[in-house]
Amino acid sequence: MSAPAPGAPVIEARQLTRRFGSFTAVDAVSFEVERGEIFGYLGANGAGKSTTIRMLNGLLAPTSGTARVAGHDVAADPDSVKASIGYMSQKFSLYLDLPVMENLLFFGGAYGLFGKALRVRAGELLELTGLAGQDAAITGSLPGGMRQRLALAGAILHRPEVVFLDEPTAGVDPVARRAFWRLIRQLSSGGTTVFVTTHYLDEAEYCRRIGLMVDGRLVALDSPAGLKRTWVPDRVLVARGQGLAGAAAALAGRDGVRSVQPFGAGLHLRVDPARLDEAGVGRILSAAGAREVVVDRAEPSLEDVFLAVVGREARGEAVT
Amino acid sequence: MKGRIRRSLVRIYAMAAKEGRHIVRDPRTLYMSLGMPVLLLFLFGYGVAFDIDRIPLAVVDQDRTESSRALVHALTASRELVSVGELPDPAAVLGAFRQERAVAALVVDEGYERALLAREVVPVQLLVDGADALVANQLLAKADALVRAESQRLASAEVGETTPPVRVKVWTRYNPDGRSAFYMVPGLAAYLLAITAVLLTALTIAGEWERGSMEQLFASPIGRLEIVLGKLLPYLGLGLLEFLLVVAFGMIAFDLPMRGSGFALALLGLVFLLGMLGQGLLVSVIAKNQTVATQAGTMSSLLPSLLLSGMIFPIENMPVVLQHFSRVIPARYLVHGLRGVLLKGNGLDVLWPDLLALAVFALVVIGLATARFQRRLA
Numbered sequence: 001m002s003a004p005a006p007g008a009p010v011i012e013a014r015q016l017t018r019r020f021g022s023f024t025a026v027d028a029v030s031f032e033v034e035r036g037e038i039f040g041y042l043g044a045n046g047a048g049k050s051t052t053i054r055m056l057n058g059l060l061a062p063t064s065g066t067a068r069v070a071g072h073d074v075a076a077d078p079d080s081v082k083a084s085i086g087y088m089s090q091k092f093s094l095y096l097d098l099p100v101m102e103n104l105l106f107f108g109g110a111y112g113l114f115g116k117a118l119r120v121r122a123g124e125l126l127e128l129t130g131l132a133g134q135d136a137a138i139t140g141s142l143p144g145g146m147r148q149r150l151a152l153a154g155a156i157l158h159r160p161e162v163v164f165l166d167e168p169t170a171g172v173d174p175v176a177r178r179a180f181w182r183l184i185r186q187l188s189s190g191g192t193t194v195f196v197t198t199h200y201l202d203e204a205e206y207c208r209r210i211g212l213m214v215d216g217r218l219v220a221l222d223s224p225a226g227l228k229r230t231w232v233p234d235r236v237l238v239a240r241g242q243g244l245a246g247a248a249a250a251l252a253g254r255d256g257v258r259s260v261q262p263f264g265a266g267l268h269l270r271v272d273p274a275r276l277d278e279a280g281v282g283r284i285l286s287a288a289g290a291r292e293v294v295v296d297r298a299e300p301s302l303e304d305v306f307l308a309v310v311g312r313e314a315r316g317e318a319v320t
Numbered sequence: 321m322k323g324r325i326r327r328s329l330v331r332i333y334a335m336a337a338k339e340g341r342h343i344v345r346d347p348r349t350l351y352m353s354l355g356m357p358v359l360l361l362f363l364f365g366y367g368v369a370f371d372i373d374r375i376p377l378a379v380v381d382q383d384r385t386e387s388s389r390a391l392v393h394a395l396t397a398s399r400e401l402v403s404v405g406e407l408p409d410p411a412a413v414l415g416a417f418r419q420e421r422a423v424a425a426l427v428v429d430e431g432y433e434r435a436l437l438a439r440e441v442v443p444v445q446l447l448v449d450g451a452d453a454l455v456a457n458q459l460l461a462k463a464d465a466l467v468r469a470e471s472q473r474l475a476s477a478e479v480g481e482t483t484p485p486v487r488v489k490v491w492t493r494y495n496p497d498g499r500s501a502f503y504m505v506p507g508l509a510a511y512l513l514a515i516t517a518v519l520l521t522a523l524t525i526a527g528e529w530e531r532g533s534m535e536q537l538f539a540s541p542i543g544r545l546e547i548v549l550g551k552l553l554p555y556l557g558l559g560l561l562e563f564l565l566v567v568a569f570g571m572i573a574f575d576l577p578m579r580g581s582g583f584a585l586a587l588l589g590l591v592f593l594l595g596m597l598g599q600g601l602l603v604s605v606i607a608k609n610q611t612v613a614t615q616a617g618t619m620s621s622l623l624p625s626l627l628l629s630g631m632i633f634p635i636e637n638m639p640v641v642l643q644h645f646s647r648v649i650p651a652r653y654l655v656h657g658l659r660g661v662l663l664k665g666n667g668l669d670v671l672w673p674d675l676l677a678l679a680v681f682a683l684v685v686i687g688l689a690t691a692r693f694q695r696r697l698a
Contacts (some may be wrong), residue, residue, distance in 0.1 A: 079541060083541045087540075093531055093535065094533075095533065097346065105334070105337070106335075106337070109334020110335070110537065110542045111540060112327040205666050
């Protein structure tokens, strides 16, 4: 057992690469994840998120590169990696024909827990995940949000150092998603490292750092705020008022205007702050016939970041 | 080391307990393993009886004398052949066969009695519908014996008391009445166990792949052999229960004797089941989805166990190639061993070659299944 030194990264990927035939699913990815961090891994479907996770938890051997998880090399010692992590796969695989408690007892047993200790721990987790009293309910009869929390409970019974969650909130309603993220934050504050993939950009805001995958490459890695500063230098403005739809055309092509998009009843625009400000936008819109115009500055969202990154990649520009 | 073994046992137990709960919660599994075999045994045991009984015989008696009537009586007296009436001439026989009014026809030509009295050799024709070869063969043997007895009777009536120079006294041991249930039930037990055991396990691993839970298992410390053993144990218990149920049912419903020891019987069943469950695992490790696993499992267990085990068709009568092929069919050894234990009271001293063959098969398939079972995804 080579326990990582305190302060050493819990996950360390160096030039991690995986090819399937001539297709490179993950291309020389390097990053580190600190203890207790919530690390978000973002990207479109097929960008290489699940393949990265499967290499990190010992399910797939890397084609080249190395990774250490909880102090163990994933290629040389996958069994030690498996014992120190929790994993919740994309299609969370509970046994739907079994009662809630039986699922927990099985997954606990798979990690070597048994007897009274296992039962006590399972009870604790039911409490933590808001499933207390559901012990005997057949898993298949539970709503999606509860099943998802049960799957998480199954992945952390053995108190793993790192939990890998592959799209844990796919297909779950917004209220349940929020409850789930409360659990993730709770885990993280207890010292568990959480590595989570998602394509819900609103959720990614909860992560301390985010890695952005495009076509197998990690093209950006920073905190949500840092990503926004780097990738969306434009000012994001929201205009509200009457008759905006007709006046919007007047903004297109104006000096300093980067993009104009209808957003609800208003307009969502990105401007170069050096050439055009809120007051300027208001004047143009009013002159074009809009009334009661109010223009506010908006925080750029991760969606803006994502679009900017993907857009630059698509244009083939170098990443700074 | 000790801690390692203990953790491994905990994982195997967790796997077995989970699998056991799936079984208990799935009425189909219980029906398939306990209900269906008894039902099938009942149907087969009564339906697949090869004893000939009341075979319809048409008679074309063109002699119409006391002697010819005596011959007909001799053939039908034992009720194994039953006269269904007279036909006017031999040409009508084929019509009777086609309409299935008769399976056999006796044609006695005119002049039968005259020829008998003249001490000539008398030809008598027996026509048999060969569409069902099994019935035809048994019928021919039976008719031959009956006619021989009749001619002997005639000969001795003629000469007065004679003692034939050689007298064979046939004494059939173990199944003196020649009841087909006695050799069918052990065969059926093998057949039913083979199908259900292979099918039950073929479904389980394929089910994990389909459900997506296999990936979850692979991401946990649970090992290949632990998954395989954990899956085998509960089905082994269920299979043994099924085996005992089938044998007990055979004893109650068909008066199947049990002349050997319960230990020999249980050991035979256990080793056979291990092999069949292993075969099911191998199928499902390769198939990865339940539909293919079901088909492959059925094909690989049902047909060989039915056709090549010696359950219905004697292995000695098969083409040499199939005789050799039947050596890798475990059902062959179970059928042979079971008949030995149940009917002859054989002990381990005689059974060991069967047990050894079954054990080798079990080791090979479980080993193959484990080796073929990749714990990594690609």
